[in-house]
Amino acid sequence: MDREAIVKGFEPQLHNILYILHELQDNNPRHFVAKEDIEACADYLKVPYSYVHGVATFYTMFSLTPRGRHIIRLCDSPPCHLMGSTTVLDYLRQKLGIDVGETTPDGAFTLELASCLGICGVAPAIMINDEMFGKLTPDRVDGILEERRKGV
Ligand code: FES
Structure with a gap:
């Protein structure tokens, strides 16, 4: 449209x-x-x-610069911190080769931080576009990214 x-x-x-x-x-x-x-x-x-x-x-939900096809928002609020979100963040940075606010060279992923996503019971959590994921570990992140890449 x-x-x-x-x-x-x-x-x-x-x-x-x-x-x-x-x-x-x-x-x-x-x-x-x-x-x-x-x-x-x-x-x-x-x-x-x-x-x-x-x-x-x-409003942080708007971007004035182009972003990736998949926007990864990692929860940066205290309950997710307590459950290991910084480990997930370090893993995402290393795996994607980008820092917060950046987009992978192939335009597939943008990495951002967000406030509580409302699913603290399954912390640490991320949201990719409109989909939520909880109980994250590096292995689980690998699987999620792989699924997304296939859909690219
Ligand atoms: S604090 Fe992370 S989802 Fe609520």
Whole structure:
């Protein structure tokens, strides 16, 4: 769906700004909000570009730079720390060869940190795109990444 059609799928009211930005980002194969998306949103809602840009940069779920096809969000909250999330983070960094905030050269994975994902009972946890995974160990991470790569 092109960006004009996406934007026009919502009423042109300011309270729809987050929905519009989410939809634009979700429809971008690189999972980010492009400059043209911000322009289209600002034009449609009749607000300045800087207003929409400010909203898009305020919320961490939006990215203004291209990301991988699979966005790995590792929970960085205390319960997951206690259950070994730093070991999982070190393993992900080493396995993917990237640091937090970076994307693998093949464009497959982006590594990010997140606050509590709401599944503390199965800590440590990650979310990849819309899917949650808990009770992570390096072996389990290997399997999850392999499945994702096959789907790439
Ligand atoms: S603290 Fe990690 S999922 Fe809640």
